[in-house]
Amino acid sequence: MATYGWAGKILRVNLTTGSTSAEDSSKYQDYIGGMGMGYRIMYEEVPLTTKAYDEASKFVMGVGPLTATGVPCSGRMNISLLSSWSKGYSIIDAHMGGHIGPQLKYAGYDAVIVEGKAASPVYIKIDDATVTIEDASDLWGKGTFEANKLLTEKVGRTFETAVIGPAGENLVNYSTLNTSFGNSAGAGIGAVMGSKNLKGFAIRGTGSVKIADPAKLLELNEYMLKDLIGANNNHNVPAVPQSWAEYSAVSGKNRWSGAPGRTWAKAEGGAIDMGEQPCGDINKIAYRTLKGVFDFGDVASNYIIKQGGCTSCPIRCYTQYDMDPLADYDLPTKVSNTCMPILYGQTFYLDGIKDFKYEGDAKMVINGASAHAMDEYGVWCNYGNIYREFAWLFTSGKYKEVLSEEEYYSLPWDWEKAGDPRWAVEIIRRIAYKEGELSTLGEGTIAVMEKWKLGKEWLDMDNPLNTNISYNGYPKHHGPDEAGQVSMLFNVMYNRDCMIHQLTDITNSGAPYEVSKATMEGFFGEGCWDKPKAWTPMNRNKAKLAKWAFNGKQFHDSATVCNWMWPMTQSPSKARNYVGDLELDANFMTAVTGKTYTKDELDFASERISQMLRVMTAISFNIHYGDTSLRDTHDAIPNWVFDKEPDFKAFEEGTTKLDRADMELAKDYFYEEMGWDKATGIPTRATLEKFGLGDMADDLAARGILPQ
Template structure:
């Protein structure tokens, strides 16, 4: 194999049934970039969609791309690919996680790990450069992720990065995760996929490095990015509060560039730290910009914050680390490190509200952080809030109604006195029961569709206009992820593509930045064309540029999960620099690919690389839907939109100012335009043969033909 830059050049293959461990050169997968793209190709070639997700031959594929470990900012990511057990179609699915474990895998000399087979006993995979072994994990089987990760470090040394599943994964709970000890997690049921294989976790140490084709260029690009382009978390390009150097601050007074004078880390070692001002071109203060705790909880966050933490190669530090000492009064752990969903929804299981603990207004924070630690320890996933919404739906019912769904004995066994008192042990007990699959209520952690089936709820249950307990945009078992409420038809379209919540942030990074609308609109239209960017609650009918922007978001996100970059930060669409007229640099990720790998990349080329991955995803989704739903007509079976999206805000019509509701006919036209951009059949939403051949996927086209999917498409069109 020719010398490789960026890519480590090989993948590990581990058969848990036989214990065989081998390596394979991976040059043939480089056109799929790595991570997600590489895993999709391997999955298609080796694990047919006919397989049950828990079959011995089913694969779990850990993948990192050429940019991870290569010194590129915001590249500390790892992608994990497997089959869904809980969403409609049981199709191909991905978990995404940060931390340091992805970079460590590269330093050990690997671009990925392909796991097959099922072990007879609990094991963990130990990797120390070229020394790879399966080690007995019986002692930590049944333990939470924090204890398991600690044990693996104690057994192997502090130089090892570890990740573990919890009891939820061991008990094959569909909503389950793989977690590091710092709160980084890969969800979507990854815990159960590993638990089925008796694989408790990973312990990785790499002492090597990633070969970079042009190190000086990587440094030059990094300094350019840090001094001219990067903003706060989600690349928000103006500070939340006015700062002396800034022309603008967030119009709402809130965004994820939350550091500001007077906003303190009061529990910092050595004394309080004032996050102060962070001029956009002072690279030494970038790490003070994202005071994520303040964004989530406001002023009480300062009382409990130790510092900002985060992933390898990332200056943004979006994981606020806390010491929540009131939890000690309940014999609960006080340390927490997390960001996004686990810290947001704990209060939803307290229909009667929460109280202050130590400081005025800290109740939401204390309760949510207790939830966060408990779900991480149990390895329980929230499906972007569906777990909490479905729980709230039943918990707020009176007893006589709730006991139509769960037994009277189970209802009465719940510690309701803790709920009434706002006691954090209430949520911890709910989490424990779900992680161990105890009682009727635990079906919620098997997924929204499984819950609906068990409770006899009709499909129309997903059409309810009740944002507190229903955020499903389509009927496939997962919720809205920055959809039409934040990104008009564009957000609805990109929420159609995946087999879990889409995890796309290309638009919400702009709409949430807080810069004046006209400033952001100019940036977006200069990059993506006139009419692509709507004002909040003032939407306009679909047009071609909106459809193209939606496709761009999908392809770009797939490139990120293959390269592997953080989609919370990339691409560099905006800039905090007034001198740049707040325009970012979309070409930067291609420039980094060129500098790291030594091969020539362009932004247009990366879009095509991302599109190849999109086509693989769509073709495999069609196959799995034919297999498990009886039809490969994805427009009807996969992409149907829930009624509430069109029926909300009954006093408004679509496109009137003041609503985010969409129009049915307009969205059907939007699908037509979106499918056209991707080269998908308008009637069925399946990639045409011509499209698959364009992306060197003729074997997939042959497969669709052989399975009768194209014939079915023809019949559907007639």
């Protein structure tokens, strides 16, 4: 039954039996939605002994009480699934923006549970309450752009669609679910869907979301847009000086990259200048972020049509390009992306790349081809590991051992040497179709390490091509080089890269250090916020800050709101001393749901999700490796974090390396903050009971891993 905020129903689709049914979602409201709901459902319904591609495996697509309510940046969708590629094969999430999550909400669902396996390729069509499983045999085998187009033609343009590509169909662990806009959910969801013969979704929702206090929602919206929001990643000062602004990013590089003289050069009707975008002028917020220029410099303007983005988001972070040089290679020229797929394609080119049409455009055009191919084939990069491992394979000479001569010479090396964009496309195609030994790169970092007998020391090496932040198969994601021990802690808490942006949003905002420090210490206490490259030893306030960032991420993926933008920690407003508002999340929840949330209550609800993640991780590591502790296993930190930059000692100015003993202290403090046993890092019964998770405590006890 619909309540304020929540749609009220969970859709269950069983692909084995072809049955569909709707269930009441209200019993999951304590888990907020999205990720929280997904974790609880997965825990209740999918034993952690299940393998990701088993018929018994399920996945849960979830939105939350704030999704599609008009709350700024609330167009996200979370997908909970079992990992096929990271150590422990435990619970993970994929996330996507765009418009499909809001459509699901408008159709009347908070979540979709997909279970079973279809006998032949199908897609799920959700047209409000009418849900059908449709034949997708004509879509199977096709890339995501073509398949989305065909599916849209089939169901009509009023539907939002998302499909998997060949990588998902071929059970490539690194695979995605994609919309036609460049929105993609990664983490292997493509192959989990592929294992179920599920090509994709077409969703149309014509309903609405009930708001408890619309006037308050509007008031909060206006307040957020006028006084709090910045640009992409909520960077709160412009990249270059603007007349109204006291500060700008001296490096010239932050995500508030729109500026006078910077244009959408290929905009319909002629170039559009970004001009100035003063704080408080809500109609110019969308001109603040010129992501292409942030990624590739001013040369990118020449190819930019406009910035696109998600439902309810004034921050348009998806740069839409027309990269006409790609036409010379018979490659698509229209490219849209905002993150990893469009940043590291040049790494495939061991001999470097060359400019195409303008000075300095090589990296951008190569990435345009690479990003389009990643999306078309539905390949996930594991936050860049696929590119780094490719480069390492060849620069280290290891390729001589693992690739046959036949395979090596079958690669079109003349394209590589010429800086031909088709080289990147061909590498990605081979990975998507599991062609040759090279395609092991698509099976995951752990698979690469084990199959090529690299040993654990491979993850320890101090090398720019190794950013693995744990021994579990995923890299740092705004790691200890950005916020010392604090970001180190939350980087190892998940079973994939952490995807936490709360602190990089501050570190890289461009605001003066003292300004950001005052804000952070105002919220989290003295000593929580170090100068860049000048870490101080661990303290309690840093542990509180790490806990806030960790739990906050769970809220964002449960509510659902964008973790790149939320929370509003800093502000562009001089009148506010650049201080944001950490109460805003709770105030929005109250206005939308009609339930009264304080910040502390919302933090508590978010922490419940963190506790579930930890319990499920502990169970998985116990099942697969017999581990009775997470501290020195799941949470172990590779040596490079401590041994890099040998000319420096930890805590010296100029280095971001960490100290081993200090990091053990950091774990002590963090575990205490979270209510986990210090020796094992596993939640205690008292902690779990406090969050109403007594059944999980019983489960841990039955397995003999509940801390005594």
